[in-house]
Amino acid sequence: MRMTHSLRGRLLWFLLAAITLAALAQASIAYNTALSDADQIFDYHMQQMALSLRSSTPLSNTEAREKLEEAPGNDDLVVQMWSPDGVQVFHSVSRARLPQRAVLGFSNVKANGTTYRVFSIQTSGQTVQVAQDLAVRRNMAGNLALRTLGPTAVMMPILMLVVWWVVSGSLKPVARVRKQVAARQADDLSPVSEAGLPDEVRPLVHELNLLFGRVKTAFDAQQHFVADAAHELRTPLAALRLQAQSLDRADNPEARKTAVARLTAGIDRATRLVEQLLVLARQEASAANGAATRPVDLAELARRTVGDLTGLAQAKNIDLGLQHADEASVNGQPDALHILLRNLVENAVKYTPAGGTVDIALRLEAGAAVVSVEDSGPGIPPDERERVFDRFYRVAGSEAAGSGLGLAIIKAIAERHGATLRLDQSERLGGLAAIVRFPLGKA
């Protein structure tokens, strides 16, 4: 486990560092406070000692020693006394050789490689000097500071254990989620339980569940589509098989000719169905990938579509034309929009009886570019106008051999471009009017 990426490791390291720093700060403050307190106390002590040793008459060595020994904690103190003529009259037992000269009052004196605090007082009878090694004071402050560190040293492992325990406990649900997700089959997209998760992790798991939901929807749609497609392929294949068998049975040239023509038509239909399936699959895939868009000139596209399908229309003696074309451009995928328009017009031509009319119009209306394809065909009854968008749905009684996918493709493309698709009755031509509204403004 790399400490830098483990929540628990990081927490423990930072906690350790914080506690150590706090302890050091505490010790340092305690040391300084103790040192300054010790200075005051010992200075006072030295002063009192010097004053008590002062007397109008010079003390003998013995007297001074007795007096010295009465004072508490005097082991560290070095006392020297001089007579007014400068002769040393007393020197306490000490290895320390302090300077013979003394400055009156407090002073710090360096001698023998250490620093002494010295207090000197002069009376008419003698000069009294009390000195103390500063190391004594530092040692005392140091001991005091060390003692304040004690409780912290005891608390530190306990604190770290508690943190370890709390963090482990909090992360347990996360480990559970990890296990659940790791043990999953590829097609198991049910939500992961969010119960017991820490607040910091729950949003992540929640978003994950939402993603699972979206993937599941797409997955289910795809599965349905494959099932539908397999089912729908059966009919053209059944037709092909029957057509091939009837060709086999044809016993005269005329019957054979009919059979071949039917077989060819059957193959064309199966081909068309497969093509449409591919188009639909690609449209849905690019919808999922969010393919790049660019401005598309709808008027140009409409002219191109009419040009493409003029031959088909003429073969059925249908009057196909671009009735009106405002200049309009929308943001989108040129190929997809071409398929949309082409399918709409192809449908109109296919379902309009020979001699009929198909009109395309592109108009700019309030905030939208509206493409309409109207025909003089039989139209679609109002109660079927929603169902025709379902894949593989075919209007009852329609003679044309459609794949049942054209409108589903058109709808998929329209939705992806934020456009709305509506079917209505054409007021002018009496047949179907397919109206696609592209909202403008984003373009």
Next chain:
Amino acid sequence: MRLLLVEDDTMIGEVVLDLLRAEHYAVDWVKDGEMADTALVQNQNYDLVLLDLGLPRKDGLDVLRSMRTRKDRTPVLVATARDSVPQRIAGLDAGADDYVLKPYDLDELLARIRALLRRAAGRAEPIFEYKNISINPATRETLVDGEPVSLSAREWAVLEALVARPGAVLSRAQLEEKLYSWRDEVSSNAVEVYIHGLRKKLGSDLIQNVRGVGYMVPKA
């Protein structure tokens, strides 16, 4: 034999229609469930219904259920792309006599049609025999004293209808219905002409005239 073909797919429908007509069945073709209902109610003389299930307007299963609710016992051969086991069970339980899956083989379809027609006539044996005459509906082979006899398509259709239900009397109108689908013009004395032809080829014993009622083939 008169069949009702219920099939919404134009390509499949036209091939099956041609095929069945080539087999000398009289076939009517409807393309949706409601039309199938209408045809079945108006003409109760179909010998078999070839039923697709995925139909516009009214589902094939519903057509089948309404038939059985009306006590219509016409054999129904379901021909469909619905291939899951529960779907097949649902089809048979709704009253289908047999179930074939698309894409099916033409010869198999014909054999299943013959089997259903045979069973509907109360026979299990495929060949009808009477005295010196032997009739095989599968091959449409008719033997007299072991020698094949050549029959016209119409003659065969009349003979097949009579042989299908030995002992049952069929009126001239009933025979006409077996002979002609909606597309055909029926001449007034056609049935008599074919009966006459059959008697000439098979002898007068087989087809008996029940005066004022119609014709019958005696039970073997």
